[in-house]
Amino acid sequence: xxxxxxxxxxxxxxxxxxxxxxxxxxxxxxxxxxxxxxxxxxxxxxxxxxxxxxxxxxxxxxxxxxxxxxxxxxxxxxxxxxxxxxxxxxxxxxxxxxxxxxxx
Numbered sequence: 001x002x003x004x005x006x007x008x009x010x011x012x013x014x015x016x017x018x019x020x021x022x023x024x025x026x027x028x029x030x031x032x033x034x035x036x037x038x039x040x041x042x043x044x045x046x047x048x049x050x051x052x053x054x055x056x057x058x059x060x061x062x063x064x065x066x067x068x069x070x071x072x073x074x075x076x077x078x079x080x081x082x083x084x085x086x087x088x089x090x091x092x093x094x095x096x097x098x099x100x101x102x103x104x
Contacts, residue, residue, distance in 0.1 A: 001037070001094040002062045004054040009086040022081050025074035030054065033068075035061020049086075062091050 010019060023041070030036050035057035042051040056062040066089065069075050 002056040002059045003092045003094065004052075004056060004062045004066075005090045005092065006052040006054070007049050007086075007088050008052070009048045009083040010050065010081050011083050014081045018077075019081050022077035025076070026069075026078040029069065029072050029074050030065070033061065033065045036065070059091055059093065 014022075027039065030039055037055040037057060039055075040053045042053070044050060054062070054065075056065070070079065
């Protein structure tokens, strides 16, 4: 399994409603990608840096989606919400898991 970790800041003019709507297109794109497993989006507490975690079956699937995201029109609204130059992307292979994440 491969984890994709993306951190980013939103443009100051992006509202919560706009960002929620923009995520709909991105999520449709992800669901159609081979190897997509799940996505969790974390809102910052007291900060501006968002955390987007996407689980992929393997690194090849993650890289293929990263290469295709900019060309898919469903992702344009989401990408347009991100402050230019603020995004970082990291891929990591699963090394160890202990317990399950808290669902509450």
